[in-house]
Amino acid sequence: MTKISVIIPTWNREETLGKAIKSALNQTFPPFEVIVCGVDGSPDQKVVNSINDSRVRWIEGGCDxxxxxxxxxxxxxxxxxxxxxxxxxDEWLPDKLEKQLKFVNKTGCSAACSDAIRSIPSQGYKGTILNGNVFEDLISFPLLTKDNYIVCSSVxxxxDIIEKCGGFPEDRSLKVGEDYALWLRASTFTNFAFIKEPLLVYKDEPETSIRAFTPPIWELRRNVFKSFIVWANNKEHSINDKEYIGLAKKLLFQARVRKIVYNIVRNIKMMFEK
Structure with missing residues (x-):
């Protein structure tokens, strides 16, 4: 029997956490467990304690x-x-897990993801996150190197795939982009079966979103591809296909060139502004 563990990281999200948990518990294909991963001192445990369901667990610790x-x-x-x-x-639509399980069984993939409804609390619903930019049914490593087309809450x-990848990289240079780095690693073991219809509501508040702290795109890509190359060359997590490493090295070089161009343009602007 398929057992799905839902993992929800949280910090000071008392207003939204309860809805997120309930959207997981109320799936048409019920999850085996819902693990809420809080941070030391977070008041969110009160929300978990108020939910009378033995499938929900609270695990607390640091996050650095x-x-x-x-x-x-x-x-x-x-x-x-x-x-x-x-x-x-975020909140899942009721049949999110059921539709994904059917699709992975159909495609033979070991991973699935989908589009998401974009919701800005102060403005309402604003289309979808990917906005029809992914046309394939399968997201592969080469496609992922172009951009991160995977919404974390849709995965x-x-x-065992995540374990082969070593989990999410705990790298300070990937404070933003740690999920992108993991999806690249995972895509060397399996394609992601992509469901074009949105299966969740993604809350996107520009002022509080982590994307407000996102570095320039060249810096993000440099950090992600550098992390991938280090991981891929590690004997413990080595992969057989050298094409993955070769492509990552090429893209890392391009990111470094963009950094040089960025710095040159910035310095020229500063000279004229004086």
Whole structure:
């Protein structure tokens, strides 16, 4: 029997956490467990304690400013053979897990993801996150190198794939982009079966979103591809296909060139502004 462990990292999300948990519990294909990974001192435990369901567990610990740490804590504590990630301010549609399981069975993939309804609390619904930019049914490594087309809260993936990848990288240079780095690693083991219809509501508040702290795109890509190359060359996590490493090295070089161009343009602007 398929057992899905839902992992929800949270910090000071009392207003939205309850809805996120209930959206997981009320799935047409019920999850085996919902693991809420809080940070030391977070008041969110009160929300978990108020939910009368034995499937919900609260696990507390530090995070050192990295979202990957509580997620990895949940992965290690999970008892399911599949993992599904859900941010504490997002909500799944009721048949999210059921549709994804049917699609992975159809495609033979060990991972699935989907589009998401974009919701800005102060403005309402604003279309979808990917906005029809992904046309393929399968998201592969080469496609992922172009951009991160995977919404974290949409992912359903076999636990053994995540374990082969070493979990979310706990790298300070990937404070933003740790999920992108993991999807690249995972895509060397399996394609992501992509469902074009939105299966969740993604809360996107520009002022509080982590994307407000996102570095320039060249810096993000440099950090992500550098992390991938280090991981891929590690004997413990080595991969056989040299094409993955070769492509990552090429893209890392391009990112470094963009950094040089960026700095040159910035310095020229500063000279004229004086």
């Amino acid at each position: 400013g990295l979202a990957s740490i509580p997620r990895n804590r949940g992965i290690k504590a999970s008892r399911g053979d599949w993992l599904a990630f859900l941010d504490s301010d 359903l993936i076999k636990k």
